[in-house]
Amino acid sequence: MYLFQEILLKYNFSDWFIFIAGLVFYFILITIFIIITVLILVLFERKYLAMFTRRIGPNRTGIRGCLQTIADSFKLLFKENIKPANAEQFLYFISPLIVFIPVILLWLIIPFTSESANYQSQISSFLFLAVLSIPVFGVLTAGCSSMSKYSILGGIRSCIQIISSEIPVSLVLVSVVIFTGTLDLNNIINFQSGIFLNWNIFPNILGFVIFFICSLIMMNRTPFDFPESESELVAGYHCEYSGMKFAMLFLAEYALTFVICTYMTALFMGGYNSPVGFYLADLFNLNNGFDYILKNIEQLFWISIKTFLLIMLIMWIRASYPRFRFDKTLELCWYILIPLAVFNLCVEIFIKYLRGIL
Amino acid sequence: MIKIREVDLFENLKRKFDIRIENCPRMFLDKGNELNSVQKDMKCIVKREYSAFDEHLTDDTELKCDTELNHIKPDIYLLRVKKEDIRQILRYLKNSEEYFFERLDCMVCCDRKKDLEIMYLLQSDKYNVKCGIRVEIDKKENQIATVSDIFSNANLEEREIYDLFGIKFINHPDLKRIFMPEDFVGHPLRKDFIIQRLN
Amino acid sequence: MINSFFNPVKELFRGLYITAKNSLKDNVTLLYPEKKKNMNKFFRGKIQYIKENCIKCKLCQRVCPSKNTIQIDKYYSINYAQCIFCGNCVEYCPRQALILTPNYELASENKNDLIFKEELI
Amino acid sequence: MKIIMSSIEKLYKWSRLNSLWPLTYATSCCGIEMMSVSASNYDIARFGSEVFRGSPRQADLLIVAGTLTLKMSPILLRLYEQMAEPKYVIAMGACACSGGMYRNSSYSVVKGVDTIIPVDIYLPMCPPKPESLIDALIKLRKKLNDKNPGGRFV
Amino acid sequence: MEKILTDRMRINIGPQHPSTHGVMRMIVDLDGETVENVETVIGYLHRGMEKMAETSTYIQYLPIVDRIDYLSGFFCSYAYVNGIELLMDIEISEKSKYIRTITMELNRMASHLLWLGCFMMDLGASSPFFYTFIEREKILDIFENLTGNRMMYNYYTFGGVKRDIDKENLYAIKKFSDEFVFALKDLEELINYNPIFISRTKNLGILEKECAYAYSITGVNLRASGIKKDLRKDKPYLIYENIEFNVPISENKDVQARYILRIKELKESNKIVQQCIDWLLTNLNNKNIITDVKPLTLKPEGIAISEVESSRGLMQCIIYADGTLNPYRIKWRTPSFYNVQIINEISKGYLLSDLIAIFGSLDIIMPEVDR
Known part of the structure; x- marks a missing residue:
């Protein structure tokens, strides 16, 4: 930009x-x-x-x-886009947009390369979480406005699910921020530069596991894909949508998956730092501005490789697990993940203190 | 193996209600293979002729003589019972510890031209015995008491018989058609139901 | 109490291992349009009528479960849209006038090329 | 201008061909054959129609698999109307093509699906082999390629 | 905290729904997410099989019989054919008895495998559906080479079997049943102790003994409630006397018990198939597989009740034959017709997704219910 x-x-x-x-x-x-x-x-x-x-x-x-x-x-x-008769026209039309636009905004915040033209701000990691909760309203209005019982149930289920999974995520974010000291994603990534041993994932392994489970809940992926679970609610909240509006909802879901995975790599696996510490581009050290672009491309390469690894893991999980029961997930979130996140917070503070002494 | 009791299983049942045993399994009777009185009078198997190759039973094929089908394979008990006391018999057979028929396998309804006939197939696991109870219902006032409170699987069974044969069951919980759409006229499995060319 | 926590986690990883092990096996799909499976002689595909050794005994019409797929009057016609390919007619025909062919690609756009008609003099 | 329109039409036809999303509508025996087509031995995912959509809004191929009875026909009609516009129907199995063996001896079977909804491809055999269902799909794709696309770009 | 008063929501899991196997409508009264009352509406697949019997002769009705329970076609044709044989007092040869048992057990395995795939698809896991179908395709290929069609066999006749099993088929069956043991072990490892699966199916849909007797439930659902009742053991027909196999039962009457029992039954059927193959391989040469009964002019008379233990429970075919070429009345007692009635009993108070799991575990298919 x-x-x-x-x-x-x-x-x-x-x-x-x-x-x-x-x-x-x-x-x-x-x-x-x-x-x-x-x-x-x-x-x-x-x-x-x-x-x-x-x-x-x-x-x-x-x-x-x-x-x-x-x-x-x-x-x-x-395809012909159908307007169901008894659906409220305005909400029915606007909700795919409410779901799709925030996902694009999320992409602005993620730093793909060190000099990338993203929206630099001091509190970018916190801003990410704030923007992440806007699609919940889109999903809710999409479900309730299309007036079919299945989509109402689907809409309510997905919004409860995303809200209850944001609390452990923010607690884990706090633990990462305490460890690295800054809220800005760029500085977090620079903190993790060097060989892959000082990535955030190793001192904060419990945080990574909690964050991974909550991101599965947020993305509606398989062990927790309640809104559009075929066997129960026929097609969840996008039950009444067809043609272009359905495409938007479908793309939003996959874009959300990709964005949350990049966010996870940025927080835990050292966003665009190469695992071996130095960049290939430094070797050439041509000084006519061309190495600047080569460095950016290599950084972009590293962050996409790490996200693809995470996405392969998520899809691997999709292939092999049945679905959770809805109230068991809420139980999992409230009774297990939040205490674990608080415990992880204390562990982080203790490690930070230890690192301070040595 | 549970001891099989003596010849006539339904000794005291005959005292309470007037029933007619139609078929007694030979395996109980072969004591020196002399047939007792019950076995003799059952041997009337009556033939029936009508042309087999016409596609549908047009209503003018009047029957020479009706079928007295009681030659049953494999040998189980067959009892002929009156329509009125069907409930007491079934309750007695189910709860009395002497018979303990606690499973109603199924209810078979058959349209025998002169009257409708329901056969209740009962099975007792304790004594490993099977028995069929047959009831006649004539076509004019086709009503019979329901047994769905004794055997709860008779609920859907009776609705099916009402749907396909038109027999009304008194105080059945919800007597509605289950197989055919609500606005269907006629009862398909009756012999006088001709399949129209509905397309 | 400890293995009550680690046991489920071990089972979760075992589930992942099984799906991975299955992904290494070769795929079993039959590439239909290019490679076709060869059917043995018992396969009940399209029923072929041979005019020569048919003696018009109408036994095939009587044995067929769906009542009038085979009509024999001036024409000998088989209505494939109605036939259920049960092989009764082929089996009970005294002169082997009907044979089973292993052809199963019978999809067609309009209904009347599913009816086979042959002139009977 | 002509070139742009014809290229858009070609693109429209090509995209419609390759992603026919079937609706999960399976009543009787042919439904089991439809399931085994989507399984891994005869893979329908190769033709891009592996996504079995639950709700009729997003499906555009209705495979009528199985017998259609009197009680079920109003529901099938409603399903057909709920589907979005460029929609196609394969009548799979003898019962859907012409009422099959129930045509002359059953009181509650509709004699063929084409009395209720327009059918594109008839597929006899009871039940049709998974290969013959894929063969029907290929013929449907050929049919869509030749005739004008219908739908909006008539 | 007293219960929050929420108004009832009436949702109907309509005839066209991914998880109702076939077409069945469940009108569910939901209070929030818990199920209050389930009313099942059936009849969407009623094709009038019993009326067809009255207008078609005994041979014409033979291929129609496979369509009553299309997942286990051999059981229905055996019930029908055995009924006629009882009436005409026909004795069938030793070899055709073995051929009938082996085909029936393979058919039971195919139907259980399909149930397993669909049940796991209801619970949300997509890959077991594909693994079970790979195994099922092998069985269907064997049937296709043997009888000519994948699902509608038309292979049994009055007095025996239409065709003999030749050598290749036997070796194919032998190869399949040896590989099946490992494939089943894989599937079990994937599903059996998976904590998500256990939490989805543990003590869910409890079926008490009295309720099972009251609704005359038969088959695996009955054996999951601890009642040891299997027709193959109580009244051994065909060759089940001289074949040793055991009938698994379990006491804890919930959805998981039904799953475990069906997996054990798969293993038992596999053992039976192996024993049959050994006998068949030894006497390949005796060819008498059919006793000569003139099927075209068959005129039995009397009432016949022929029973068979199908993959879903006790299936009875009651034939009223009156000595003419057409049966007077045929009544089919199909097990699923009785399993449908208990959904309302056992799914009260559970969540919506549990209702789908309970309905999946009962292994109900609609043509059996609606005939």
Whole structure:
């Protein structure tokens, strides 16, 4: 975003125009980036699950099925969008947007590379959590406005689920912040630079496990996928949606998965630091500004590799576990995860104190 | 193996209600293979002829003589009972510790042209004995008392018989059609029901 | 009490291990349009009518469970939309005028090319 | 302008072909064959239709698998109307094509699904083998490729 | 804290729902999430099998019989054919008895495997569904080579079997039953002690003994409540006398007990199949598999009650035959018709997702209920 604004400065526009153009340009860039990653993610999930169950995933479109999700999204684009008669029209129309826009905002906050053009702010990790709770309202209105009993149940279930999983997440975030000292994601990542031994995951292994379970709940992935569990509520809150609105809800869910995984890598597994401490780009040390872009690309490579590892783990879990019972999940959140998070907080403070002495 | 009692299982049942034993299993009777009186009078198997190849039973195939089907395989007890005291008999058979028929396998209804007939198939696990109780209901006032409070699996069974044969069961909890849609006219499994060309 | 906590966790990892072990086995899908399974001679596919050795005894019409899939009057017609491919007619035909073919691709767009009709002089 | 329209139409046809999402509608024996098609031996995921959508809103292929009885026909009609516009129907099995063996001797079976909803592909055999269901799907895709796309871009 | 008064919500799990196996409508009164009352509406798949018997001859009705319980076609055709044989006093040869037992046990395994796949899909795990179907496809291939069709066999006739098992089929069955032991061990490891599975199915849907007797439940659901009742042991038909197998029962009457029993029954059936193969392999040469009964002009008369222990419970076929070519009346006593009635009894007070698990564990399929 800042890069683009410098170019604009040369053509001496008025400064408020530069500010808005920068934002709009970055917004479009991010949405394109999101759509591409989500398409790859959906195709990857189908092929990956097919590998587990000894069958072949989609292989009719493209060379080995690579254009499959593009075909899906275009088909959804051209489908007729139905407005159910007794649904409140305005809420019914607005709720996919409420779910999709915050997910794009989430992408602005995540620092993909050290000099990346994301929204620099002192409290970016906390801001991430705040923006993360906006899709809950979208899901609730989507469920309740389409007036079918299944979607009402689905909407209520998913919003209770996400709220009850945010408390352990924020407690774990507090423990990480205490350990690293800053709220800003960039500084957290710089704190973890160097070889992978001083990543945050090793002193804070319990925190990582709690964060992983709560993120599964937040993303509605398999052991806790209550809202759109096929066998109970037929299609959960997106039961009445078809065509473009359903595509938006579908993309939002996968984008949420990718974003939460990047957030997890940033907090625990050293976002864009390479595990071996130094960057390949430093070797070339060409000084004509070209190494600056090479370094960024390599950092981008590292963060996406780590997120993909996490996503493979999540999908591996999706292939092998039945679904939890709804009240058991709430029990898990309130009675087990929150005390564990508080205990983890004390452990972190103790380690911080120990590290202070040595 | 539980000791099988003497010849006539339903000795005191005959004293209480007037029942007619239609079939007595030979395995009890083969004491020196002389047939006792009950076995003799059952041997009337009556033939019945009508052309087999017409596709549907048109209503003008009047029957030469009705079927007196009581030659049953495998040999179980068959009792002919009056319609009025069906409830007392079933309750007596179920709760009296001497018989202990506590499972109603199923209720078979059959339209025998002159009257409708229900056969209750009972089974006792304790004495490993099976018995069938047959009741006639004539077609004009087709009513019979329900047994769904004695055997609770008769609930759906009676609704099915009401749906397919049209026999009304007195004080049945909720007598509604289960197989056919509510607005269906007629009772399909009756012999005089002709399958229309509904398309 | 300890293994009451670690036991479930051990079982969870065992579940992951099983799915991983299964993912290493080769996939079992039959690539249908390219490779087709060869059917043995008992397979009940499309029923073929041979005019020569048919003596028009109408036994096949009488034995068929769905009452009038085979109609024999001026034409000999089999209505594949109604036939359930049970093989009764092939079995009871005295002159082997009907044979079973292993062809099972019978999907079609309109209904009347599912009816096979042959002129009987 | 012509080139753009024809390329959009080609894209529209290609995308519709490759992602036919079937609806989980299985009444009797053909439903079991439909399940074994989605299993791993005869994989329907290869044709992009592995996602079995529960609600009729998001499905666009209705495989009528199994016998259709009198009591079930109004529900099938409502399901068909709830589906979004470019929708296709495969009548799977003899009971759906023409009432099968129940046509002349059963009082409660509807004689063929085409008396209620328009059918694209008829698939006889009772129950049709999973391969013949995939063969029907291939014929449906060929049919969609030739005739004009229908739906919005007529 | 006294109970918060919430108003009842009436939700109907409609005929077209992923987890009702087939078409059955459950009108559920929900109080929040707990189930108050379940009213089942059936009849969406009633095809009038019993009326068809009256208008078709004995041979015409033979292929129709497989469609009554399409997951275990051999059991229905055995019940029907055995009834006619009882009436006509036909004795069937030793070899056809063995062929009938082996095909019936394989069919029981296929139906239990399908149940396992769908039950796990109801609970949310998707991969066991695919593993069980891989095994099931092997059984269906064996049936296809033997009888000609994957699910509708039309293989038994009055007095024996239509075709002999040749050598390749026997070796295929032998190969399958040896590999099945390992495949089942994998499946058990994946599901049996999984804590999520245990928490989903432990002490859920308790079926008491009196309730089981009152609703005349048969089959695995009865044996899960601790009553040892299996027709193969009480009244051994075919060759179940000289085959040693045991009938597993368990005492804790909940959904998990039914799951464990069905897995054990799979193992038992596998043992039976292996014993049958050894006998069949030894006398491959005796070919008398059918006693010559003229099926076209069959005229039995009397009432016949033929029973068989199908994969879902006791199945009875009651035939009123009056000495003509058409049966006078055939009544099918199908086990699922009675298992459906107890859903209301045992699913009170549980959550909505438990209702789906309980309904899945009863192994009900709709053509048996609606005939």
